[in-house]
Amino acid sequence: MSETAADIPALMTRLGRAARAAAPVLAAATTAQKNTALVAAAQAMRARSDTILAANEEDMTRARAKGLNAAMVDRLRLDSTRVEAMARGLDDIAALPDPVGSVAAAWRRPNGLEFERVRVPLGVVGIIYESRPNVTADAGALCLKAGNPVILRGGSESGASNRAIHAVLVAGLETAGLPREAIQLVPTADRDAVGYMLASMREYIDVLVPRGGKALVARVQAEARVPVIGHLEGVCHVYVDRDADPDMAREIVHNAKLRRTGVCGAAETLLVDRGGLALLAPIVRDLLDAGCEVRGDATTGAVDPRVRPATEEDWATEYLDAVIAVRVVDGVDAAIAHIARYGSSHTEAIVTANSATAERFLARVDSAIVLHNASTQFADGGEFGMGAEIGISTDRFHARGPVGVEQLTSYKYVVRGAGQTRR
């Protein structure tokens, strides 16, 4: 399946041209056609579950031989439950409303011109991701629903799994009479293909979405010459204010940190108001008792001997693990300042019964998602009611927060007149 490095420009140009050619066909596809493709792909995925699992076993064998670490092997691993979850994901995306053609706004001007702002596909999307093979299904399906041809470049470790999953998506497209070039998988593990997508495909790719760890994101930021929807780290904060309900504060912090530690909406830093210092000990002990490592400032360290001292680096770290940094701050404004300095503008929560304090925090914290009296783990397109998402954007441009089908669209203005000319 792989081509030599010298062929990369020719190969990628071929993929790019095919995607560009598929764009008008996909833009004109009906909702029924797109949903038929998605449901047929889900059926094919269930029917070919054994083939997908066998392909995944190939990848796993290669990964073990290479000595990949346990976390990477787990991200790579599929089983029948995970295949069924992917198939259900396809059905769920079929059930979402079709954004394409929906009228986002309509108005009439005094001269009688009727204006509509109509959603249209964003264009050709490039997705660069790492070892999770489910991204092939999720990202392919979301782009299809939004009417965008997609070029998928998965990690080399999951090559066989990705090809097997891609084959069921193509089967779905063919059932619906849609071009198979609507969802293309880069057929080489050559890393130059990524460089080419980033730097040399402006003509063919309208937007790139990187999904992966810091090294990938850093590479994309350094090399991309195509617009990017970025998904940077989530150094998420919970601020417990002096006016917080103690039980609510403890439950929210526990959930925000420990429900799942590996997600971008997991809390990484707890800030506690010095004016509510009695709140600190029960929260910290609850975390420690649950097996969470606590790295705290001096005041926090005095609470329990299990607390380790925090360093400057801890305030800016996304642990993605059962570790939390804890700091006592002088009220809501100090919390806002700490977040502005160390945060990643992803998701932050305040716990307080004082609505004026809450509104100050919600207005002044400049993050994609700000919450009052709720867990940061709600940072998820599904929890927002948006359906599946491709990630949480920490960019300010185009899409911020969960990136679902609607965020994968652009718009155009349709103007209807009766012969109006401009003075």
Place this chain on the structure above:
Amino acid sequence: MSETAADIPALMTRLGRAARAAAPVLAAATTAQKNTALVAAAQAMRARSDTILAANEEDMTRARAKGLNAAMVDRLRLDSTRVEAMARGLDDIAALPDPVGSVAAAWRRPNGLEFERVRVPLGVVGIIYESRPNVTADAGALCLKAGNPVILRGGSESGASNRAIHAVLVAGLETAGLPREAIQLVPTADRDAVGYMLASMREYIDVLVPRGGKALVARVQAEARVPVIGHLEGVCHVYVDRDADPDMAREIVHNAKLRRTGVCGAAETLLVDRGGLALLAPIVRDLLDAGCEVRGDATTGAVDPRVRPATEEDWATEYLDAVIAVRVVDGVDAAIAHIARYGSSHTEAIVTANSATAERFLARVDSAIVLHNASTQFADGGEFGMGAEIGISTDRFHARGPVGVEQLTSYKYVVRGAGQTRR
């Protein structure tokens, strides 16, 4: 006022840091404060009209000495009418609704969480423009209204005019108690400053808006490492269908081409349906009689001896002058195909009394603005009811079509709960 080339990184970093520092202050500024600054700037502009005109005279003298062409000198020239128009523009922007803080959507989830999508400023904006000094006032004011600090980099020809206009904007900011760093003008004509803005200010500039001719746009496309709102050329089309009303067709084509020829929404190509060939001659003769040069295909050439033959290059040319390319096509689908091949995805119009044909054109032409029975010269934020704009974006990403205050914002999600944790 100018610094040496070696100082560019230090100078630009200083401007970038000052803009970044002004961002939270401007984001928290009230509507009243921003409007006070705009109205005070308008007053200062009227009061200092003589100073501005004297500065402009300096620029004009230098331009004439350099032998700049008449069109460039006209773009550079200010007079009391143009100064008053700039002042009125500031008042108009003050009168626009403030997008910041407005709730674009609100919903409630079954678990009781209340979601709001709230508009927030986009961030620090960089504007790179050429000789028109009014851009200093327009762009500065639009960015201020949207809560964005702006770094303005005008053309060297208009340096003295820009400094005089910038001074009245700063006077407005000071009257309102807002930081003067909210609107900064790059104080050097060194072209390296542009390169530095494009490639090295990711940390300080959230979005760049180039305003100028093809050479500038090409440079920005080649060098930018910061998100860009692009304003490419408008190769705009009018398609006259077989079912068009003859008088309406003639009037719309005349207006679309000749009302103002130097604007991006001016029609550059006329497509006439072979099935409505009787419509061709009156339209072409009307244009010729009005002094417009017509470059046509063979069928068009047979209409009138004044028609010159069109070349392949004509179909892709933005004349910005009293010149039009005319081609006869086989119906609406051929018109759509011609536009897909040669157009710039800016603005296209169809003239027809057949609503099915119109809807097909409106749906299938992939341009920022598509019109039915109306002139392409309505491609303008003011005509859309959006107020002032910074240009018409031909990008698909973030902003498409007129870029006004709303398009200069981003959003965040505000979530209010009562202690919800995630299962």
